[in-house]
Amino acid sequence: MPARADLRKVLVIGSGPIVIGQAAEFDYSGTQACRALSEEGIEVVLVNSNPATIMTDVEVADRVYVEPLLPSFLERIIERERPDGLLATLGGQTGLNLALALAEDGVLERFGVELLGTPIEAIRTAEDREKFREAMLRLAQPVPPGQTATTVGACLQAAADIGYPVVVRPAFTLGGTGGGIAYSASELAEIAGVGLQSSPIHQVLIERCVLGWKEIEYEVMRDAAGTAITVCNMENIDPMGVHTGDSIVVAPSQTLDDIDYQRLRTAALRIIAGLGIAGGCNIQFALDPRGRDYYVIEVNPRVSRSSALASKATGYPIARTAAKIAVGLHLDEIRNRVTGATTAAFEPALDYVVAKIPRWPFDKFPEMDRRLGTQMKATGEVMAIGRTLPEALLKALRSLDGPGRGLLWPDAASWSETELDGRIAEPSDLRLFAVAEALRRGRPREAVAARTHIDPYFIGQVEEIVACERALAHGTVSLADAKRLGLPDAAIAAITGEAEDAVRARRQAEGIRPVFKVVDTCAGEFPAQTPYFYSTYETEDEVPAAVRPRVVVLGSGPIRIGQGIEFDYATVHAVKALREAGYEAVIVNNNPETVSTDFDISDRLYFEPLTLEDVLHVVERERPLGVLVQFGGQTAINLAGPLAAAGVRVLGTAVDALDVSEDREKFYDLLRRLDVPCPEGGAVTSVAGARGLVARIGLPVLVRPSYVLGGRGMEVAATEEAAAAAAVKALRAGPGYPALIDRYVAGMELELDAIGDGESVLIPGIMEHVERAGVHSGDSVAVFPGQHVPPSVAERAIEIAALLSRALGVRGFLNVQYVYDGRALYVLEANLRSSRTVPFVSKAVGVPLVQIATRVMLGDALADLGFSGVHRLAAPPRVAVKAPVFSMEKLGRAESAVGPEMKSTGEVMGIDADPGAAMLKALTASGILIRERSVLAALADSDKPQAGEVFAAFARAGLRLFATPATAAALRAAGLPVVDVNPEDPFASHAIGLVVNTPTRGGDSGRDGFRLRRQALARRIPCLTSLDTARALAEVLSLDPERLAVEPLAGRPLQ
Amino acid sequence: MTAFLVLEDGAVFPGRRIGVPDGGAGEVVFTTSMTGYQEVLSDPSYRGQIVTMAYPLIGNYGFSAEAWEAEGPHVAGFVVRHDHAGLDGFLREAEVSGLAGVDTRALVLHLRTHGLRRGVIADSPGPEAVRRAAAVVPPGMRDLVGEVSCRETRRLPGPGPRIALIDCGVKAGIVQALRRRGCEVVLVPHDAAPAAVEALDPAGVLVSNGPGDPAVLASTIATVRALVERVPLMGICLGHQLLALALGGRTYKMKFGHRGSNQPVREASNGRVMITTQNHGYAVDPALPPDVEITHLNLNDHTVEGLRHRELPAFSVQFHPEGRPGPGDAEELYDRFLAMADEGTHAGSR
Ligand SMILES: Nc1ncnc2c1ncn2[C@@H]1O[C@H](COP(=O)(O)OP(=O)(O)O)[C@@H](O)[C@H]1O
């Protein structure tokens, strides 16, 4: 049966901002779904609050709404668009929960909107832990002994019956939010309390803990005719107890014999049929390693992170297929784009193995608890493809872009035996390295397996790598064999004591280079049409000769704080521009979640690590005109120098110019030469030096280690003592590197993204940060175009950008951050690459900036594109506001207050003709929902002077004021009615809707403020940590969110 | 020790010897099953063939008594990319010669493009090896079924209906599927006379899978032709081809066959697609006599996957409903067979 004719218009819900547990995978699936629906001639309306996504591009859907993902806004969009159907299973947990809300409020019924694909009841059954257990019992599927509970008391009772340890699993949450393993009643009371709060329906499941069982996932598809298939299964190397999103995962399963494989597969098919799911779902099983018992752990009745991984691992486009099924197509009516000849009704066969490793933010939050459990902590992941497991694992490891070299962790050798033992026993980001270290030190495989509960097979695979390391050290293995096993040049160099390029030279001399094979869904049974490649050390290469000139685009690798989905957006747009300009676009990337690694985005996709070695292999194979490094964030930029040194042509801005912008000293020198003011400062190598410098430039100062990025380890110091302490910390953070100290310039932070071609400069406009400088640009609320920027300052900012652009010979992007202290405009930094804000600005002005920049890098002049001289785009009709979104509830002990170090994982955009409305939309979309009309203030002394006017605004908006004693006094002094609260536990006695807590000193878990922020988080009460943000919110609170207009994005095509 | 898979067309695939140090000659085929290497090794239908595993990692989860499809291995050789510790020893014990470290994907693509080739595992890749490869007796010229069929009748007791199983090299999985359903299974040699089978007074006859070219099995075809008139009958894989031939159809050799656990098959009656396990190099020509109906088609290449006689209680499928290795999506075909057998008996008793 063809697509249903009665579905003319379909509304697709996106997943909103990137948070831990819900990342770029939903941009991938959502974008794929929209394309799949358009193919069927259906008019697609999309809503998503996240501007950094491809799916919110005007080309992706017929109409794109960037509006808050809240029922009231969706209702207005539905009222305006009157879609026939709603597709909610592609927007993650957010999409599902919204669909449920819209159904419950009767909105769908009122406007005659049909929920497509999986029926609401199936969703409820899968998400409601109680209904789910009942359903499984009905289907005769085993689930762990357990009970659902809605009170802590009931939880304790349940645990008493089941016996400790127990697992706490909240309903309707994602990423294991609020869950955990409790070994005692006291632990349970605590975990259950949080768990109940984090579940929208205040329900948790208390369950027998099957720690150490194998965790196996199946990706299943089913159509309305009842045909069902499993796309693939995946095995978590980390057994039960570590969230699948935090586990190292391989596909297909490696330690299941055919009997177990088929038993679980059969169970999966029975479950998807029993739940009546039409589309895709993810089913998680626990399998007893000692026998054949299994439990069904959960079903996610939607596309998921795992389905994105499965799609990339197999070449089977799950989201696309799910969308087609949702509009009535059957699996055998959907063509398999890979073979062209077969249909979607089959099960992929792999002739390679895939490894996925999560990317965690521990490097950004040193104070954070590195241990892994049932609550997800990873912000992203990498995937690697190899012909053997060691090859795939080693590729994945170097895709992480971390300090490890192969399985060598920098200081592993220095770990004491007890330290090492703890590291293998307790799951953490270092466990794989620890396992390798243990084997290196001669611990027997079985012992390590027993200690880790990791299957001996996997330990054995690590052992193969360790054995090869040893053989290399003794010179008893050939370079060819070491490469065939998968060791990177860097690891080989580290072992043999050579330089990495010496190893490469040896390889080239011996003609040792990888071939590239095709991912074809069928293990070679059919000729494949897809240009989806991975490298391996085999005999036959399958890359077809290219017809057109090629350009390589470097992606940005795994999503991490400071380098998010924005860079995938840029990568995809660069590819688009290349193809339109008649080139073959070649992508190198390793992130399975993203749109850029969808095999039909580029002309050729190389799923490879982003290291010099791997990129050079692609370049040697493709012989491109050049490489584009400006779109893949810092990962790609860092490769520019080495690539150029290896004789590769880097398109766009010259490499030495890039170097100037990356090297603070050189950059400050340039600014001085152009006599553009920048904060006074310098590099120091000792505390004495620090004191001296501070004495010269004056307080406050901003201190940071010199070698890190993302504002990592930055601190603002107001006293000389604090400055000295911060300097020590910075020096420790980067032994051998100086600490950088700049005068801290208090004032308005401005930012702009420009495109230069050496001659002309295109300036889309200027962003104004709501928070004063000192809050990382990535964490501040930004308004475009800036509303309070004096024209003269704007002129000056543009003038400086033009100066820099010409001085640096910018060909491509230029991002400049400024601070204006009321007198002078200082430049903080410039990035010669597509920045975090490029997608936001592109959407705000409705101009595809990345495509323009790409044209320029290919040699076009801006003038030819219609932008000559210093061309400032006219202000768009609507104001856009970008607000950051944090995942702090997942990050344990980490400090949640904003500062110079970036912490947010995602962002949302509010856009409206009225600046206030845009602000309210952005803040609302970012999760600042005031459930009680009251605000609690606890402010640093430095903020108390301005507190009066801010909280007066809150009062005017009808919020009751509460405050901790000192702050209360200040507010009273300002003539405001305020209730004192006990800082120990203000929430017990009062219903608080919003917390404004500005820290005196961040990161100090001992202080009231820190505890207050944590308590607010646990209670899901919005907490603002900058008075500036509070002010911006207070000013717009009087607006009624229910009254705000919804408008689709407008786009200006590139002429 | 380095060794080579040398094909009759001169193609050479280097690797490392595993299993027994000599031997390894036959028709080179590939399977895309990702699990079930032990089942593959012991499936009698692979008799005389060197099996290439397209999935690169073999031996990972060890070996188990449950996974045997016959008393021992039947493959003529075993070619893998990466052998996990244990496979080597297993092959030695089983006296199978194998080759590891092979670019199996290159080999699969070669066979897919040029069709199946005969080959040998040789210590040196020279022209002499090519000659030996070309000298390997083609499947059609060799009584493969005779090598794997039981010599005399064997009774496996069961409370339920008696099923005569014409053993052309039956997989243990098929026997188990019947016995799980309570059947008494009587294995009869492939060349048993119709009378001998009828003498068993079976409720139904199942013609099993097996190796090689069905067209050369004249006596078995005759037996099936005689029995199909009188006893409810089901054919599986080779048995399916034999039924087609017995009913006046034709079979042909495929370019490289179907071997794997992911073959989609559509059932004509309800449009449902099921994922099936297959292992065959010959197929039934769709041009069939009018009284024979095609019940199943392969979704990928539209080859005949199942047929039934319009009047007689007889049907057959090209795939393996029991999986092993692979899905049991089609298991209920055994129930259909037994239901048919049941009706048959009642009809007979009337
Ligand atoms: N009964 C259990 N015993 C041990 N670990 C469990 C159990 N149930 C769940 N887990 C672990 O908790 C993780 C997260 O649980 P889950 O409810 O699936 O969270 P989410 O719904 O966010 O995926 C699982 O991936 C698994 O590793």
Ligand SMILES: Nc1ncnc2c1ncn2[C@@H]1O[C@H](COP(=O)(O)OP(=O)(O)O)[C@@H](O)[C@H]1O
């Ligand atoms: N001299 C300074 N005065 C005031 N604020 C500063 C100063 N230098 C940096 N900052 C603040 O720190 C943030 C991060 O600094 P930046 O150099 O942009 O780090 P990154 O390289 O991570 O972008 C800036 O967004 C700004 O808010």
Ligand SMILES: [Mg+2]
């Ligand atoms: Mg879940």
Ligand SMILES: [Mg+2]
């Ligand atoms: Mg889960």
